[in-house]
Amino acid sequence: xxxxxxxxxxxxxAATALRPSFAARVETGLRDIAVRRGIVYGCAAATYxxxxxxxxxxxxxxxxxxxxxxxxxxxxxEPSRGRYDFSGGxxxxxxxxxxxxxxxxxxxxxxxxxxPWLADALQQPNAEPLLxxxxxxxxxxxxxxxRSWDVVNEVLQPTDGRRDGLRDTLWLKRFxxxxxxMAFHAARQADPAALLVYNDWGCEWGAPENDRFRAxxxxxxxxxxxxxxxxxxxxxxxxxxxxxxxxxxxxxxxFLDAVxxxxxxxxVTEHDVDDSGGPSDIAxxxxxxxxxxxxxxxxxxxxxATQAVLTWGLSDRFLDPPGWRDRLAGRYPRKLPLDRxxxxxxxxxxxxxxxxx
Numbered sequence: 405x406x407x408x409x410x411x412x413x414x415x416x417x418a419a420t421a422l423r424p425s426f427a428a429r430v431e432t433g434l435r436d437i438a439v440r441r442g443i444v445y446g447c448a449a450a451t452y453x454x455x456x457x458x459x460x461x462x463x464x465x466x467x468x469x470x471x472x473x474x475x476x477x478x479x480x481x482e483p484s485r486g487r488y489d490f491s492g493g494x495x496x497x498x499x500x501x502x503x504x505x506x507x508x509x510x511x512x513x514x515x516x517x518x519x520p521w522l523a524d525a526l527q528q529p530n531a532e533p534l535l536x537x538x539x540x541x542x543x544x545x546x547x548x549x550x551r552s553w554d555v556v557n558e559v560l561q562p563t564d565g566r567r568d569g570l571r572d573t574l575w576l577k578r579f580x581x582x583x584x585x586m587a588f589h590a591a592r593q594a595d596p597a598a599l600l601v602y603n604d605w606g607c608e609w610g611a612p613e614n615d616r617f618r619a620x621x622x623x624x625x626x627x628x629x630x631x632x633x634x635x636x637x638x639x640x641x642x643x644x645x646x647x648x649x650x651x652x653x654x655x656x657x658x659f660l661d662a663v664x665x666x667x668x669x670x671x672v673t674e675h676d677v678d679d680s681g682g683p684s685d686i687a688x689x690x691x692x693x694x695x696x697x698x699x700x701x702x703x704x705x706x707x708x709a710t711q712a713v714l715t716w717g718l719s720d721r722f723l724d725p726p727g728w729r730d731r732l733a734g735r736y737p738r739k740l741p742l743d744r745x746x747x748x749x750x751x752x753x754x755x756x757x758x759x760x761x
Contacts, residue, residue, distance in 0.1 A: 569620035610652025
């Protein structure tokens, strides 16, 4: 089992080797504040964003761990069968190593972001290598350089009506539930040292459907662990809403305790706060975003099993543009710690306070 101490030592070791002054320098970003709490903070990014010098400087200052937003999903890595393109992931990894960051892989098996050829190929006999060989190739390419992998992503959906709560994906249709076990065992064989994560969303909010999702998640994890599936951590994406369904702190805390009781680590992997539906006043929207983030992180960080927090991006500059009505009204999404000009928003302050608490 990979411990919080191991995870932080890996980050500190990279920083010491590449930036000797890391341990002694004054707090300059969320990465420094988080490390002092015993937490690693980071975010997702893309190589096109790194072409912006101001963004690159902000990323190096704020993030201690980096994840690929889309360039390590299968559609990008294997656009044609058997022909791999690691340039995007390698570019992000190089940036991370240069700036003393850890690096994590997202994601090996998902029902989306697959190349167009895959669905037909899966209908052929003896299709298992399309899953296991792919994982062996990708994880093997990054062996020893990726600290954690989202091995399977979003495989639960209780409303699909299955007794086991699994989502009706192309992988389930082709291989049955065993594809999850196959994926984790292939990843473990390819890199015995990486932290293997199951990643999903739906456990964070407090609505009745989220109660069902939490129950399905605990059932899924307990049965997988009983079968010897090498799941070591649960990734909670942390996509929240400032003006929709809110986090129920008590329900979330009970759920996290149950996950910890299974011996699993916990990561926040894709945190952001949707501000749609809010008032036109930016200050009010920003405060609501900050409050939602703080309520969530206070519970997450109160649990000793939580070892990392990543936001799904760092700056609002690169978010998808809103619809034409919102553009005409000058309303752009503000769901991340930094604004479009890389200024720190109330969400940044709320995260910093949560890390310091």
